[in-house]
Amino acid sequence: MARKILEVNEMSAGFLVNKEIVKATDRISFNVEEGKTLCIVGESGSGKSVTSLAIMRLIDYAGGAILEGDITFNGASLPAKDQEEMRHIRGNQIAMIFQDPMSALNPVFTVGDQIAESLRLHQNKSDKDAMKEAVELLRQVGIPSPEVRAKQYPHELSGGMCQRVVIAIALACRPQLLIADEPTTALDVTVQAQILDLLQNLQKETGMAIILITHDMGVAAEVADRIVVMYAGGIMEEGSVEEIFAKPSHPYTVGLLKSIPGFEANDGNELYTIKGTIPRINQLPTGCRFHPRCEHAMDICRKQEPGFFQIGQDHKAACWLFEEHAAESKVSPARAAIEHGEVRV
Numbered sequence: 294m295a296r297k298i299l300e301v302n303e304m305s306a307g308f309l310v311n312k313e314i315v316k317a318t319d320r321i322s323f324n325v326e327e328g329k330t331l332c333i334v335g336e337s338g339s340g341k342s343v344t345s346l347a348i349m350r351l352i353d354y355a356g357g358a359i360l361e362g363d364i365t366f367n368g369a370s371l372p373a374k375d376q377e378e379m380r381h382i383r384g385n386q387i388a389m390i391f392q393d394p395m396s397a398l399n400p401v402f403t404v405g406d407q408i409a410e411s412l413r414l415h416q417n418k419s420d421k422d423a424m425k426e427a428v429e430l431l432r433q434v435g436i437p438s439p440e441v442r443a444k445q446y447p448h449e450l451s452g453g454m455c456q457r458v459v460i461a462i463a464l465a466c467r468p469q470l471l472i473a474d475e476p477t478t479a480l481d482v483t484v485q486a487q488i489l490d491l492l493q494n495l496q497k498e499t500g501m502a503i504i505l506i507t508h509d510m511g512v513a514a515e516v517a518d519r520i521v522v523m524y525a526g527g528i529m530e531e532g533s534v535e536e537i538f539a540k541p542s543h544p545y546t547v548g549l550l551k552s553i554p555g556f557e558a559n560d561g562n563e564l565y566t567i568k569g570t571i572p573r574i575n576q577l578p579t580g581c582r583f584h585p586r587c588e589h590a591m592d593i594c595r596k597q598e599p600g601f602f603q604i605g606q607d608h609k610a611a612c613w614l615f616e617e618h619a620a621e622s623k624v625s626p627a628r629a630a631i632e633h634g635e636v637r638v
């Protein structure tokens with residue numbers, strides 16, 4: 294087993310809303326291993342981006358805070374560090390790329406300057422060495438004629454090329470962990486595939502770990518080693534990509550999979566949607582937070598929050614259907630639907 298580079302343990306992060314603290318993530322735990330990709334999947338409002346801000350400790354600047362639990366990186370607690378220490382870790386050891394490359398780049402500097410700036414800041418390179426390496430990084434992220442492109446401004450490049458530049462900036466200091474928050478959402482489909490391929494190739498070359506945040510199970514299927522499914526601030530299911538796609542167990546995960554175009558729709562042509570909307574973090578329902586939208590909700594679901602139940606050796610779900618005595622049948626409706634061929638996975 295690869296070394297755990299990041300461990301998130303019972304971590305809650307939240308914000309002050311109307312003089313009350315509300316949790317945007319609720320006692321979440323997961324690990325990221327060296328050289329592996331963990332995908333955090335969920336709808337908007339599920340807490341996945343807050344999770345990444347908490348890991349980077351950027352949540353402090355967004356008016357929030359880590360409320361409880363711990364995040365350790367290479368064995369050291371990140372919440373225990375001050376912002377000066379975190380500044381050194383950010384960009385050097387943990388880097389982040391965001392959804393919209395155009396807003397991540399500064400329009401008044403050339404892309405070469407922006408990559409070189411990172412090298413000058415974090416690695417004390419001279420101007421000449423930093424620019425030489427910036428050109429090399431542009432080549433590494435697949436930008437043709439990198440010497441020419443380095444002298445151009447962001448508006449002279451396509452969206453896909455700008456995202457490659459953002460990746461080059463993130464890679465400039467050879468981070469051990471790259472957090473990519475919806476890195477392909479703002480790009481068209483063919484460019485999306487190229488960027489995902491690029492991230493995977495760079496991971497093979499550098500051995501970095503990746504946390505990829507996405508609402509798209511199709512993206513997770515392409516790149517993940519492990520998947521964490523989040524809903525309304527909590528983790529609903531976690532497992533290897535093979536387990537999650539072969540045996541999706543939590544009704545929310547099953548719903549996300551059924552929503553993939555071409556994956557499966559119960560009645561032929563119509564695309565499946567999970568009914569209802571995700572609750573506000575300060576208006577969570579009692580019991581299971583997914584119960585108002587769940588087709589399989591039972592009495593216990595409305596009253597008591599489920600803990601994690603083991604589905605397989607390395608696969609767990611927070612759902613009462615998997616608690617032996619809570620369900621009428623030991624086979625969950627979600628699993629039964631899969632086994633009876635009503636839902637193909």
Ligand code: SF4
Nearest residue numbers: 581584587594612613
């Ligand atoms: S605990 Fe109950 S409501 Fe929640 S997902 Fe499972 S079956 Fe549905």
